């Protein structure tokens with residue numbers, strides 16, 4: 001065969017192949033994109049699950065840490081991290097700081113948690129979620145060779161006693177702006193020996209509260225730029241948790257019988273008959289405010305909730321966030337608030353993961369970021385700088401004057417706390433929101449505003465309205481007893497972080513909301529019937545699993 005004859009046929013074959021390849025290119029490109037998406041999402045999840053990746057520095061930013069008490073340097077003992085608000089082993093700047101200090105001093109580190117009998121009206125629902133989460137923390141700490149101790153009683157007594165027992169040289173603790181935590185911390189500082197240093201770390205805010213602003217901020221618009229300016233410095237990735245490299249030689253942590261502990265603690269929050277409490281499918285039944293089963297406790301579940309490939313907020317539900325103000329659009333909110341409240345996930349982890357997905361849904365990510373970082377950290381700013389964060393004296397002067405001027409206005413309806421608690425008002429929308437909170441443990445975010453404002457409208461005074469709103473919020477919401485809750489109630493009833501509006505009866509200049517406004521925004525009847533169905537199915541479930549005698553316990557979460 002001559003060269004001349006072969007050449008044209010090869011050339012035409014090549015041409016044809018090239019054409020085919022060109023045709024296939026878009027499909028190949030799409031396939032590549034899909035493969036990358038899957039690989040990236042799995043990598044994201046694995047990085048967080050196994051240990052955090054570290055693209056940042058291993059050092060904890062010094063701006064996060066405050067020395068509450070200098071030690072006199074005479075002790076060379078281990079370092080204790082007193083975990084309280086930030087109940088997680090990973091992505092925890094306070095724990096990382098304790099380990100860092102231990103490494104520096106060549107000593108071991110241990111984690112201690114103090115369980116109190118009662119805490120700001122917390123119920124079985126809340127204690128159950130917390131204890132089940134702590135069980136996971138203990139397991140994860142064991143994997144990192146860090147001992148975990150659980151004490152019961154008053155932290156300001158149990159921890160100083162343990163400090164002496166193990167000769168600790170430093171205590172590192174979480175920051176919280178709430179009164180009760182401040183009292184505990186102050187007393188602990190007084191109760192430990194002069195040899196012991198005490199550090200406080202803000203592991204709950206992306207930008208530490210004292211760094212974001214030195215004063216009480218007026219509202220989101222005044223704190224937003226301050227926070228955003230500091231994000232490049234503080235919104236960094238977390239280092240991997242490792243122990244200090246020094247073996248713990250103090251007392252061995254006594255084994256914790258978690259199931260027995262949970263049953264005992266939950267029984268003490270039982271309604272009338274203490275024998276009626278049992279644990280069915282891993283959750284308590286029979287308590288006055290029983291546990292819920294839609295939100296699996298613990299730091300592992302929290303990451304799954306955010307990034308999981310089944311129903312993760314950022315991985316699967318982000319597009320729905322656009323409908324977050326419509327309570328009939330189920331699953332459109334992140335529902336991450338219980339995890340944030342108990343510190344089972346770092347807000348900074350959620351913020352980092354959200355920013356990574358900025359291009360996927362820029363508007364929704366910006367809105368989520370605004371709530372998660374700006375609004376949430378504004379709430380901490382308020383509770384930190386305003387000692388009256390849960391009473392009328394915490395309102396701005398214009399609001400106090402206006403509320404006082406209208407305190408004696410005639411109310412069309414006046415309800416007692418009991419009527420409100422049972423959802424027995426003339427307004428089916430309000431009753432639905434109340435029952436969603438009582439039975440499901442989380443009222444939709446939009447409804448919370450309407451709910452609290454109506455309490456102002458239907459009770460005898462703004463003081464009474466605020467007291468009842470906080471009482472109900474803390475008793476039933478999974479995310480209750482949080483700075484966000486106090487600020488939410490204060491915003492609705494006392495106008496904090498808001499402006500004055502057109503004056504009207506009862507409300508004065510406080511922003512008003514009404515049923516007609518809700519009807520314009522969403523399908524009110526749809527929401528009421530959704531809650532009806534939800535409540536009757538939860539009631540049925542509780543009834544069918546209600547124990548007559550002590551039922552066998554099964555472990556859903558363990």
Ligand SMILES: Cc1cc2nc3c(=O)[nH]c(=O)nc-3n(C[C@H](O)[C@H](O)[C@H](O)COP(=O)(O)OP(=O)(O)OC[C@H]3O[C@@H](n4cnc5c(N)ncnc54)[C@H](O)[C@@H]3O)c2cc1C
Pocket residue numbers: 324333334335336337338340341368371372373375376377379443444445446448449452473477479480481482484485486487488489491492
């Ligand atoms: C009367 C009233 C009571 C409230 N009580 C609480 C409470 O007890 N605990 C609580 O965490 N939040 C409370 N909020 C704020 C808000 O309603 C909830 O944070 C939100 O509904 C939680 O659901 P999510 O996580 O699905 O929200 P998303 O919209 O998915 O928001 C993500 C996160 O951003 C933060 N966030 C969202 N909205 C706000 C807000 N308005 N202010 C501050 N942070 C916000 C929360 O940490 C939230 O988990 C209350 C608001 C009002 C008006």
